[in-house]
Amino acid sequence: MNEVERLYREFIAEHKRGGEANPRAFLDQLEDDLDRLELAALIRHYLERAPGRRWDPEAYAESKAARVADSILAEWELAGGRAEATVGWRELLPELRERARIMRREVVARLAESLGVPDKEAKVGAYYHRMELEELPVDGVSDRVLEALARILGTSAETLRAAGRVRSGRDQPGAGVAFARKATPSPDFSVTPAAPSAAEAAGRAEAERDLVDELFTGGPEAGN
Amino acid sequence: MLESARVTFRERSESELDRLGDEDLLRYVAAAREAGRNDAASTALAIFTFRRYEDLVRYASTSVPNEQDAEDLVQQALADVVRATFNGSVPGEAVNFVFTILKRRIADFHDKRNRGGGPPIALPEDLDDEESGGRNLAIEEDFSDAVDTRDVVEQAKAGLSPAHQRVVDLYLGDEYDAPEAAKRVNEEFPGLKTPMTDANVHQIATRFRRKLRELLEP
Numbered sequence: 001m002n003e004v005e006r007l008y009r010e011f012i013a014e015h016k017r018g019g020e021a022n023p024r025a026f027l028d029q030l031e032d033d034l035d036r037l038e039l040a041a042l043i044r045h046y047l048e049r050a051p052g053r054r055w056d057p058e059a060y061a062e063s064k065a066a067r068v069a070d071s072i073l074a075e076w077e078l079a080g081g082r083a084e085a086t087v088g089w090r091e092l093l094p095e096l097r098e099r100a101r102i103m104r105r106e107v108v109a110r111l112a113e114s115l116g117v118p119d120k121e122a123k124v125g126a127y128y129h130r131m132e133l134e135e136l137p138v139d140g141v142s143d144r145v146l147e148a149l150a151r152i153l154g155t156s157a158e159t160l161r162a163a164g165r166v167r168s169g170r171d172q173p174g175a176g177v178a179f180a181r182k183a184t185p186s187p188d189f190s191v192t193p194a195a196p197s198a199a200e201a202a203g204r205a206e207a208e209r210d211l212v213d214e215l216f217t218g219g220p221e222a223g224n
Numbered sequence: 225m226l227e228s229a230r231v232t233f234r235e236r237s238e239s240e241l242d243r244l245g246d247e248d249l250l251r252y253v254a255a256a257r258e259a260g261r262n263d264a265a266s267t268a269l270a271i272f273t274f275r276r277y278e279d280l281v282r283y284a285s286t287s288v289p290n291e292q293d294a295e296d297l298v299q300q301a302l303a304d305v306v307r308a309t310f311n312g313s314v315p316g317e318a319v320n321f322v323f324t325i326l327k328r329r330i331a332d333f334h335d336k337r338n339r340g341g342g343p344p345i346a347l348p349e350d351l352d353d354e355e356s357g358g359r360n361l362a363i364e365e366d367f368s369d370a371v372d373t374r375d376v377v378e379q380a381k382a383g384l385s386p387a388h389q390r391v392v393d394l395y396l397g398d399e400y401d402a403p404e405a406a407k408r409v410n411e412e413f414p415g416l417k418t419p420m421t422d423a424n425v426h427q428i429a430t431r432f433r434r435k436l437r438e439l440l441e442p
Contacts, residue, residue, distance in 0.1 A: 005396075005429075008396070009399060013399070015282075016399075023282050023285055024286075027286065033442075034437060034440060034441065038433070038436060041376050041436065042436075043286055044283055044286055044287075044377075045377035045397070046397060047280075047283045048283070048320075049397065050279050052246075052275035052279060053274055053275050053278065054275075055238060055239075055241070055271045055274060056274070057238070063274060063277070064277065064281075064295065065270075065274045065277035065278070066270065068298070068299045068302055069266070069269050069270050069273040069274075071299065072269065072302065072303050073262075075303065090328055091324055091325050095320075095324050159311070162311060
């Protein structure tokens with residue numbers, strides 16, 4: 001039994017005994033980088049499948065878990081009971097795929113078929129990929145896309161739209177791009193003029209827009 | 225909705241709640257809250273949090289530089305999952321979803337640091353022994369890799385036959401020794417051409433670990 005395996009088994013034994021089982025203490029015993037990566041990967045794999053602690057009210061009262069639960073409870077109070085979506089596309093879409101046991105390429109193929117553009121699978125795939133990365137503004141995505149995707153993934157279009165709004169306007173690099181061709185700039189916002197080359201590129205892109213672009217960036221009613 | 229929840233909600237004892245799976249426990253939290261029974265909701269939330277918190281922190285601590293960061297990320301992930309439950313968007317097995325969210329939070333943590341959006345990670349030589357917890361530079365450098373290689377064990381197992389995958393699960397995952405792992409696999413796979421032996425178990429485990437290390441090699 002080599003050092004990685006020995007430490008891994010010691011970690012599991014300590015964990016099952018209810019000991020501290022701090023992975024750092026085990027990882028720190030290894031000098032070699034690859035050994036540490038291996039041990040860390042094995043420990044993470046084990047922890048993902050561990051059954052969790054049995055309920056112990058006394059231990060709970062003294063635990064950090066209690067502080068975390070209290071914090072969540074306090075947040076409910078502050079939110080006044082509103083149930084806000086906080087899980088975005090980045091987490092939800094891969095999870096739904098995994099639940100439905102569908103590979104991404106299968107989702108894309110079915111989505112393209114469902115949208116009536118089976119010959120544009122690559123383009124649909126590129127847009128879907130941007131959705132999973134939350135790089136596509138949710139307000140640009142049509143109901144038709146969300147409804148088709150919801151059917152494939154076994155959820156509702158409303159849930160998908162709510163999840164898409166979680167980081168809308170904050171971490172979405174592409175936000176605003178989809179509506180540039182329709183929106184009237186507000187004097188309240190300072191708009192940086194586009195460079196001529198960018199404008200030309202936008203003009204070309206506009207000319208090349210097709211139904212797929214419209215469905216993914218044209219807004220909720222697009223394609224109806 | 226609220227009225228129907230009030231009608232259908234049935235309060236359960238702590239021992240009943242402890243026997244529920246994660247998904248049912250979270251559904252109970254949502255139902256209790258919707259029925260205006262925050263006391264019942266908080267009990268179920270306490271059981272769920274207590275059940276998962278420490279393992280989630282352990283998991284995160286293999287991927288971020290210090291314990292406090294690990295705890296903060298776990299708190300965010302748990303809060304996200306509970307809110308998602310209220311929103312009706314927790315798919316599949318809740319525990320998997322918690323880990324999925326946690327992995328994402330860990331990846332975000334590293335992205336933010338890489339973009340300069342957070343304080344630089346202190347190098348071990350900048351920390352005294354107590355602060356560093358005995359860490360060394362090589363481990364600090366491993367963190368981003370650790371995030372990227374999260375599913376690597378499954379990848380390494382994917383090339384094995386079902387019987388051999390079971391050997392890996394029993395021998396490396398469930399901590400059985402080689403004779404016991406071989407015995408169980410022979411019971412579970414009676415159609416094997418040649419029965420599994422102790423030597424086979426060691427051989428399969430070695431092959432699996434070689435594959436794992438190949439995948440982990442930077």
